[in-house]
Amino acid sequence: MAKITAGVATSHVPAVGAALDNGRTHEPYWQPVFAGFEYSKQWIKDEKPDVILLVFNDHATAFSLDIVPTFAIGTAASYQPADEGWGPRPVPVVEGHPELAAHIAQSVIQEDFDLTIVGKMDVDHGLTVPLSLMFGQPEKWPVKVIPIAVNVVLYPVPSGRRCFALGQALRRAVESFDENLNVQIWGTGGMSHQLQGPRAGLINREWDNAWLDRLIEDPVELTKMSPVEYVREAGSEGIELVMWLIMRGALDPNVNVLHRFYHVPVSNTALGHVILENAE
Amino acid sequence: MSLDKPYRDVPGTTIFDADQARIGYHVNQFCMSLMKAENRARFKADERAYLAEWPMADEQRDAVLARDYNRLISLGGNVYFLAKIFSTDGKSFQYAAASMTGMTQEAYAAMMLAGGRSPEGNRYVGEKK
Numbered sequence: 001m002a003k004i005t006a007g008v009a010t011s012h013v014p015a016v017g018a019a020l021d022n023g024r025t026h027e028p029y030w031q032p033v034f035a036g037f038e039y040s041k042q043w044i045k046d047e048k049p050d051v052i053l054l055v056f057n058d059h060a061t062a063f064s065l066d067i068v069p070t071f072a073i074g075t076a077a078s079y080q081p082a083d084e085g086w087g088p089r090p091v092p093v094v095e096g097h098p099e100l101a102a103h104i105a106q107s108v109i110q111e112d113f114d115l116t117i118v119g120k121m122d123v124d125h126g127l128t129v130p131l132s133l134m135f136g137q138p139e140k141w142p143v144k145v146i147p148i149a150v151n152v153v154l155y156p157v158p159s160g161r162r163c164f165a166l167g168q169a170l171r172r173a174v175e176s177f178d179e180n181l182n183v184q185i186w187g188t189g190g191m192s193h194q195l196q197g198p199r200a201g202l203i204n205r206e207w208d209n210a211w212l213d214r215l216i217e218d219p220v221e222l223t224k225m226s227p228v229e230y231v232r233e234a235g236s237e238g239i240e241l242v243m244w245l246i247m248r249g250a251l252d253p254n255v256n257v258l259h260r261f262y263h264v265p266v267s268n269t270a271l272g273h274v275i276l277e278n279a280e
Numbered sequence: 281m282s283l284d285k286p287y288r289d290v291p292g293t294t295i296f297d298a299d300q301a302r303i304g305y306h307v308n309q310f311c312m313s314l315m316k317a318e319n320r321a322r323f324k325a326d327e328r329a330y331l332a333e334w335p336m337a338d339e340q341r342d343a344v345l346a347r348d349y350n351r352l353i354s355l356g357g358n359v360y361f362l363a364k365i366f367s368t369d370g371k372s373f374q375y376a377a378a379s380m381t382g383m384t385q386e387a388y389a390a391m392m393l394a395g396g397r398s399p400e401g402n403r404y405v406g407e408k409k
Contacts, residue, residue, distance in 0.1 A: 014373065015372065015373065015374070018372075059360040059363070060308070060311070060312065060358065060360040060361045060363070060364070061315070064308070064309060064312045065301055065305055065308050065309060065312075065361075066309075082315070083315050083316070083317070084315065084363070084364070084367060085314055085315055085320070085363060085364040085365075085367025085368055086367045086370070087317070153296065153358060153360055154296055154297070154298065154301055154358075155287075155295050155296060155297040155298070156297070156298075192396075194293065194377075194397075195359045195373055195376075195377050196293070196294065196349075196353055196359040196377070196380060197292045197293050197294055197350060197353060197380055197381075198291075198292035198350070198380065198381055198382065199290070199291055199292030199293050199381075199397065199402055200292075200377040200378070200380050200381050200388075200397075201377060201378075201381060201388060201391055201392055201396050201397040202396060202397045202398075202399060202402060203392075203395060203396025203397060203398075204399045205395065205396075207399070226286075227287075228286040228287045228290070231287050231290055231293065231295065232287075232290050232399075232403050232404075233399060233403070236290075236293050236295065237359075264392075264395055264396060265392040265393060265395075265396055267372070267373055267374045267392070268373055268374055268377050268392065270396070
């Protein structure tokens with residue numbers, strides 16, 4: 001059967017993609033950022049996952065204000081990197097896994113999670129920057145990806161509790177798929193950042209690190225945090241962190257921390273990154 | 281019964297909720313149109329003419345022309361949609377964010393390098409710094 005073997009979380013700052021695509025990773029500003037992923041790149045080379053459930057948010061790219069799904073799952077065979085206003089990133093086409101995606105949709109919708117099924121969408125930096133951070137710049141991504149898009153742009157956004165429960169349901173769905181597949185789940189976005197208004201530039205290092213501790217050790221309590229606390233403490237775009245709770249919900253209550261990295265600043269953002277594996 | 285909006289007392293912050301999205305629908309959809317290269321070219325060639333094709337309020341059009349992102353957000357814009365405008369201009373998120381704080385881009389970048397804006401004194405409207 002298919003199995004979720006590990007969880008990865010990382011910020012998906014667009015400037016990271018721009019630094020990679022424009023060959024600026026050696027610059028002093030960027031060196032420490034990419035150094036934080038050296039372990040991760042070797043680790044994933046050894047792990048060789050078959051499929052990644054990649055939880056991300058669309059940044060007004062595939063979803064305009066015409067349709068804003070709270071949770072959506074991609075069931076396509078492939079996804080084109082999106083033109084977000086400066087031309088598409090020069091990264092490979094993202095290959096999907098339609099059979100597993102359809103299986104997951106059927107499974108979790110029957111468990112009362114109303115996922116929107118998406119047969120075609122372009123994917124923006126929210127999905128491609130994490131792939132770049134973990135795999136570098138290959139000619140072809142060495143893995144299939146099932147995009148799971150979460151609305152964290154238009155309020156109200158789903159609660160941490162709802163996200164965590166979705167993660168649990170995703171795990172059950174994966175484990176009921178007959179084919180033997182090594183599946184990882186990734187949560188992306190965050191950590192503290194605010195991109196708008198006079199309070200732009202907010203960073204809360206202490207809060208971010210306490211939040212990470214709780215994500216690892218006591219995620220169920222963490223799911224009780226209200227959306228307004230994310231906004232107040234971690235900035236208006238810090239709410240993206242609820243997506244990490246989907247990843248965490250799909251793992252065991254007890255996890256081993258294989259890697260943990262935190263760096264300020266990346267453009268306007270605090271970058272966080274963890275790799276967790278099941279401990280039970 | 282009015283809806284609970286506990287996020288209204290966060291200083292310097294406008295939460296893009298369903299009410300804001302209603303006000304800003306056409307502004308944001310105009311922004312989305314800039315994801316196509318041919319539309320970006322048309323917009324750059326004649327901004328006023330391009331904006332006239334969208335059923336926006338005049339104050340929304342004026343704010344686009346002025347690249348006044350705080351004003352656009354107060355009129356229903358959202359930063360991820362507005363990003364299509366500053367990307368069309370060849371500007372970064374850091375440029376746009378700095379412009380909304382009233383700081384120069386240099387001063388803003390220096391603040392970020394020093395660890396960012398502190399949450400101290402920035403959690404509640406009227407809080408003492």
